[in-house]
Amino acid sequence: MNERSKKTELLGSLPIPKAFLAMGLPAMIGMMINALYNLADAYFVGGLGTSQMGAISVAFPIGQVIVGLGLLFGNGAASYISRLLGKGDQKTADKAASTALYSSIFAGAVLIICTLIFLNPVLKLLGATESILPYALTYAGIYTASSIFNIFNVxxxxxxxxxxxxxxxxxxxxxxxxxxxxxxxxxxxVLNWGVAGAAAATAISQIISALVYLYYILSKKVFSALVLKNAASQRKSYQKY
Structure with missing residues (x-):
């Protein structure tokens, strides 16, 4: 049985308890692993000083808003896609997946650009003091700019x-x-990059995760066809209503 057949069986005919374990446990483990990003940054940056640690804390809500945007599109599409694949409606599943992915990237790009333009007042609004602000601008600038990969990943x-x-x-x-x-x-x-190093490490790590997903797409292991024309087709079908 090939990989696609296994997925079809999992979504369409496997008993719910087995399907729940097969899909739920890896997803739960993945969410726990994802929390390591912030823990790792906080742990290592904590050795630099209180202002640097404060910069990470102040920038944290920005990251959560950006991740939330990915979840907004991803979670909404996931339930719909699973039900469509379970009943064998591959065409609509392709459109839903493509719409979710490209919409999240577009909306994320707009949000990231707006955040970078107003980064200074945003950080002050989040509580950055005069001593924290320079470090927060450095960390949040790199982190926010690279968050497009995080939106893609989520x-x-x-x-x-x-x-x-x-x-x-x-x-x-x-x-x-x-x-x-x-x-x-x-x-x-080692390289003495300070908070910029923490942000750069997170950015590179997010890019690596994105490359894993990109390989998954290009190797045609992905069930849904994630092409832009599917998203455009879905948008036109919405306009009919």
């Missing part, structure tokens, strides 16, 4: 999991999180 997490490939999601998150833990002390202390 959306793909949900799409891939909805197709029954939760292990791929777990691997993508694990590879990024472990790399972040390795790069943080190197960039922060």
């Amino acid at each position: 959306t793909m997490n949900n799409i891939v999991t909805s197709e029954g490939a939760a292990k791929t999601t777990m691997f993508a998150l694990l590879s990024g999180a472990l790399l972040n833990i390795i790069l943080d002390p190197i960039f922060i202390y």
Whole structure:
């Protein structure tokens, strides 16, 4: 039985308890692994001083808003896609997956650009003091600019999991999180980049996770056809209503 047949069986005919374990456990582990990003940054940056640690804390809500945007599109699409694939409606599932992915990237790009333009007042609004602000601008600037990869990853997490490939999601998150833990002390202390090193480590780790998903797409292991024309087709079908 090939991989696609296994996914079809998982989504369409496997008993609910077995399907729940097959999809739920890797997804839960992946979410726990994803929390390591912030823990790793906080742990290693904490050795630099209170102002640097404060910069990470102040920038944290920005990251959560950006991640939330990916979840907005990803979670909404995941439930719909799973039900469509379960009943064999591949065409509509392709449109839903493509719409979710490209919409999240577009909306994320707009949000990131607006955040970068108003980064200084945003950080002050979040509580950055005069001593924290320079470090917060450095960390948040790099982190926010690279967050487009995070939006892609979060959306793909949900799409891939909805197709029954939760292990791929777990691997993508694990590879990024472990790399972040390795790069943080190197960039922060060995290369003496400080908070910029923490942000750079996170950015590179997110890019690696995105490459895992990109490989998954290009190798045609992804069940849904994630092409732009599907998103355009879905938008036209909405306009009819």
